[in-house]
Amino acid sequence: MPAFVIRRLLQSVLVLGVMSLLVFAGVYAIGNPVDILIDPQAGQADIARAISALGLDRPLVEQYLIFLRQALAGDLGNSFVYNVPAIQLILERMPATLELALAATTLAVLLGIPLGLWAGLAPDSWQGKLIMSGSILGFSLPTFWVGLLLIMLFAVELGWLPASGRGPTTEFLGVQVSFLSWDGMRHLILPAINLALFKLSLIIRLTRAGTREALLQDYVKFARAKGLSNARVVGVHVLKNIMIPVVTVIGLEFGSVIAFAIVTESIFGWPGMGKLIIDSINVLDRPVIVAYLLVIVFLVILINLAVDIVYSLLDPRVRIGEAQA
């Protein structure tokens, strides 16, 4: 376990090193926010002064070293355009994104596993085939396109649900969440469905494949031979084995759910981290970009750690700490 944590930490330090360097070099190559943001009437001297006030006139290496020194002291710098600590900005937006991602994942799991089980238990029935065809469709529809259609249909044509925004939030365990109030929930539904669709298909397919595979296993036959009821065979013996790949994939994909939230957030005007990062890229707000990457990497690592722990709980054969081949 310690070896495992250390391995992950080393890896993430590397990721961060590489990514921050890339971002630094990239942003440096493109330009600086002053060119975009300064009042057009300003003269060359004003521009130069503003650039140097932000320290953007120094050589790349020097800027990077300054950043490293401050980062090691726990300071990732202030956002150029918000003038507040970049990390604070990100953390402020994180609950919204996490809520969306969690809602989507929950939706995907709650629907995906039963549907996948159904399709796996009755692969030749029309329902099974329908579920599978549906999952291919869900797999194929680009997120942004579905988002548009959802807005078109449910917000504009039918007017059942709000088209965008987060709605009122309530405090829950110290964070602002929207799922506790009815209006907040209504705002959450469409984006969550939108974001869930791809993962839903993925989980359906995984579950189905897992079920079909498990059904062929001797241990399932042996469980039947013990005289267990069908419910127990499927609900315990099959399900527990399926959960292993499903949990792994859900965990590993959680990072990408958060990342894809960028698309959903921009369509539904959801005030999360994704929207922030796009804006920050547009104005070259480097501290925010770097802080965002840091947070994502940290989240991904945390999730991986959690996945590994859950994995070892679900699958006693796995011992945490062994290098995965």
Place this chain on the structure above:
Amino acid sequence: VAATAAELRIGLGADVTSLDPHFLNVAPNNNAAWQVYDALTHVDANARLIPGLAVSWRAVDSTTWEFKLRKDVKFHDGSAFSAEDVIFSLERPATLSASPGPFTGFVKPIVAKKIIDPWTLQLKTAAPYAMLPYDLNSIFIVSKKAASGASTEDFNSGKAAIGTGPYKLSRFARGDRIELARNDSYWGAQNGKLAPWDKVTLRILPADTARIAALLAGDVDAIENIPTADLTRLKANAKFRLEQKVSWRTLFLHLDQYRDHPPHLSDKSGKPLAKNPFKDVRVRMAMSKAINRRAIVERVMEGNAIEAGNLVSPPVFGHVAALKPETYDPKAAKDLLAEAGYPDGFALTLYAPNNRYVNDEQLAQTVAQMLARVGILTRVETLPASVYFGKARAGEFSFALLGWGSFSGDLALRALLATPNAAKGYGAWNWGHYSNPKADGLLEQGFATLDEKKREALAREAATLALKDVPVILLHHQLASWAMRKEIAYEARTDEYTFARDFRRR
């Protein structure tokens, strides 16, 4: 859900990054600040200067401006407003060094400040400077007491956000909304009547679809900056009202007139041209005649623009009514090209930003279509603004789209068409390096003239002189637009700002 009688919800089209009114000089932030603060001078719906916290101003001598301040004005915290607060506010921008878009430019000309009495203030400039009252329109007046030593966070939290404006800040949820409460002791109550809204929520909805959908779904009562695609439909919808007015932003194309071999310019087979065709006024004129501005206005902008014959739009100071938009005449354009020695045209690349102006990408493509019709093979390359402006300034383009908003014609001329001179601050955005010493002279004369009428005449003269050379290809003036529920009304503004206090119930 309809709003309660006293609540107004407005969908804003851009993110507000900070409520510190002196930190970042960008329109969305200023728009938010205008709800809470006042400046010494205000502008009316036509972008003309009117009194704000200063009731009057005059030039005492050629380098001294005197401002008479409004009495009995109270800050939101109840403290009285005085010249001390003005001095503090004028000095504060320079203390915020970490800004990529500082306000310092507006106070830079001021070399000395003098308080005559609590409601009289004198400001000295080094040289005669006519624009000072205009510049001071951009400096928000904050309470010295509340804002001393305050950080951006103090403003965002509302602690330091104490202004004299029509609304008090209740809550700022970054990236989501700004909640405001009416300032019941606002000095600017019109005819003794305060704005009808006790409470105003500014929802931040930068995505066009999100904003329009929010209006259609009734999430907000009004929105600004209507996507052109939805104008027709909104107009046809009896439940909503649309308000439009010509905005101060003009779109035009810069042409490289200083290099002999500008980049991205060649003959149609890709071989370099012998000389720079843009240096020939006939070519520039031909290109201008090739543009069907009416098609642009009707098709690309869906009526949300008017054809441009001036650098500034009609209501703006210095607009020359006599300068009409160039008429569309492809035949004449071809003839002119042939006359200039390019019967087969040539090839060029038109650069444009893709996230800066309304329909900028579409506009660039349409221009390319039209130039192609007269034989100028036009490729289009669009870039995000973050990349675009840096490259443009570095001279990487020879034919590029720019949009410009200005309070006055002479300011626009100075930035866009005056001979580049970094020391004087002339021609900072003159990407094509057009140069007309006579026009430059008129401009200089104008800026030293403190008489408004004379100054405007000089500005008009300079504009007429310069635009005769077709130094840029003018396209259109944008319209600013608002849409709202039928029951509300808003007087559309040239400066594109959305003032919550100006929404009225019908």
Place this chain on the structure above:
Amino acid sequence: MTEPTLRVENLHTHFFTRQGVVKAVEDVSFSVAPGKILGLVGESGSGKSVTGYSIMGLVDPPGRRVAGRILLGGDDLCAMTSEQMRSVRGRRIAMIFQDPMMTLNPVLRIDTQMIEAIRAHTSVSRVVARERARDALAQVGISAPEERLLAYPHQFSGGMRQRVAIAIALLNKPELIIADEPTTALDVTIQAQILFEMQTLARDSGTALIWITHDLSVIAGLADEICVMYAGRIVEQGTVDAVLDAPLHPYTHGLIDSVPSRGRRGEPLRQIPGMAPSLLDPAQGCAFRERCSRADSACIDQPALSIPIAGRQLRCFHPMPSAAIA
């Protein structure tokens, strides 16, 4: 003679696959008496496992029992509803599978897997069920059963897992245990331990045992009776001594001859030429015909089951002379 625990009569089990009907079990009949061990031998694919699954009612689709009766102490298993069948499985008949690595669910603890097997049939408390599980583990020679209950299958060696599987089979004191090649994957020394336990069990508790294997030598040491299967049919049946010492069917004879044994070191083994036929669209007549040295035109017909000697059954037109082996 006592009433047999299990009597299988004219069992047919077919797989209806896309390529055609696989007749995995054809007209199979046999019976086992309490406390007796019946050995079911045959080559790979001859239908031994499917016979076992047919008795358990666990033939996977597209397979189905198409005809026959399976009488367990007088109850016809073929006529039972699936719920009745479920209550028979594990309580009256238990089965042990070939591969000890695969029969236990890798993600469930041993105690879970044992307790659920008890509670599926008798409503006892967890505590009681647990005690019974522990006793069963001890019975199959697993030391420290209390701790072992908390382990997961992967923490056990193959031999131990197979013993756990046997313990599970014993939990409900079934009348019949079907053991499908349970020692094939194990080392000889471990195999011996398991054979020892099974033998003791049959002797002591009167449980009838069907032992499926392809290894004649195992049967020789263990079983009372033997059924030889070939291509889905039983071709010869009798007591172990009788069949091994004087095989009547040429196939049985060949099988015995191809086992390397002490007496004939270095000599070439007598081999059966060719290979086992496909059960998909089998040719008419005796399935062994192609590989049989004694076959002639008569073998184009399917031989019926005959009883050439008392207690023996045979499906052949040309039995070996009884002297051939002796």
Place this chain on the structure above:
Amino acid sequence: MRREQTPLQRIAADFGESRLALSGLALLALIVLAALFAPLISPQNPYDLAQLDVLDSRLPPGSRSGAGLTFWLGSDGQGRDILSGIFYGLRISLMVGVASTACAVIVGLSMGLCAAYFGGRTDSLIMRIVDIQLSFPSILIALILLALLGQGVGKTIFALIMVQWAYYARTVRGTALIERGKEYIEAATCLALPPARIVFRHLLPNCLPPLIVIATVQVAAAIALEATLSYLGIGVPITEPSLGLLIKNGFDYMLSGKYWISFFPGIALVLTIVSINLVADRLRDVLNPRLQQ
């Protein structure tokens, strides 16, 4: 036993057994043909701005242009025929999908094989890079790369290669490690065959089936990702719209009732991805070694 059938024939025969997959394949074939012959079958060259007229913009399906052309699926904001736009857009989308996947496969394959065959430090080095890459969501990498690189078909392809190669490297390494442990590789070693021959003639072909499946799925994923990036405004250039960009350009008109600008390209995109996924799905079953015997 079917006689003398090559694995390819067997796969083809198995593949044909699913009607859904066959219709997917047929659809895909149609789409690919349409893309290949776009210049021949399109009424208009939508990339040639001189052929477009803004006066024809946003005409509903079935309208006629000023020049007498019929816009069967309507026209977009530039007066571009949507049908032609779809054909050409398919070209771009497919090209981006296929080219990026192909390059990523090649890079990933070489990396994966190297890692598996040489082992040791080479293996650790390559796999650490892969880990780093994979611990980062693909869309983020693409987003940042493109934000840094700027727009362009080539740049989009590059970004997608960067996003994808690591999957292949890891898959190939995994399969190659399993295959390398199999006895036929030992047998080849025993026969003193040169290492290069073992890698390329023995190891490589056996690592391909899972790769083919992933690659097919990834083509679809790459097309979708490109569309998403274009939607976010950082994919291909505006003058050469891919399907994603067509959708984006029409998106603003969705709410104003001019559905066709965005809807038809959307349908084309979805059909393309669905058909590829249908094929991939069946390939997965057919190539699955568990079901092979």
Place this chain on the structure above:
Amino acid sequence: MSTLPAPLLELRGVSKRFVRALDTAAKLAKLLGASAKEETVRAVDAVDLAVQAGEVVGLVGESGCGKSTLGRLAAGLLAPSVGTRLWRGEEIVLLPATAQRDVRLKIQMIFQDSYASLNPRMRVTDIVGEAPVVHGMIKQREQHEYATQMLAHVGLDASLLERFPHQFSGGQRARVGIARALAVKPEFLVCDEAVAALDVSIQAQVLNLFMQLREKFDLTYLFISHDMGVVQHVSDRVFVMYLGRVIENAPTAEIFARTNHPYTKALLAEVPRLDARKKSFVAIQGEIPSPLDPPHGCHFHPRCPQVMPRCRIDQPVLREIAPLHFSACHLNDAAPS
């Protein structure tokens, strides 16, 4: 006793250890006090094995005792951690590269899993003919004919040449594997459980084939099996392994007649035999210990019915207890020979 010629293949004191090393992270963790340790499997431990030309040597032992590893060491597929390999008395690693390759070709291996040992994507003609063509033994165009010939040797029809491995039955696949080995004209075959996966009737066919080929090509075999019956049937000499060590070796007749080591005795007693009817099985108790953590002293002592205190401490050495009969057991020291 006449002096024997140099054995065809000899392994001297070979050991094979598989080590799973710690990576940087694990080492760091260890520094921080976590319990990480390198895992070492002594799969083969100081084994001497000499095979005379023409001989068939049987190697038996339980699963995981290192038979396959020893077989791979013999075939040169694994390099020994310690010890040397000699071919006709010459140390192989010291030979020039081409000679080393020739030796490698002279020693071929037949694998247990005939399915996994054939490349599923190659046709039989390539499987059999590839190596001879690559090594220039035959021309490319002769490949088909050569492969036909090889198949004939193992009793397969030329019509099967164009098939793929999955189109064969188990027995046929085993034969293809043998034909592939024969194609490079080996002198020495290592057969690793080559018949274990086959049905008895097919097993008999393949065993007979081995014996025929031995005559025909003058082959030498190292025959690995866990089946005492099979080993007894084919081999001239038998090596018994337990947990990486050879604990007894002797000519076949000798070892079956005068079994010395308690483990071998137990092994023989457990083997089911056709002629042992209704026997009462009495088992050696206990499982085979893990090779990761073998018992001290004599590896067998935890299961040995005749265990003595010294067995827990001293490792018994292999001693000649009768002519050509070697055994590693402390009991032999106790009784005067």
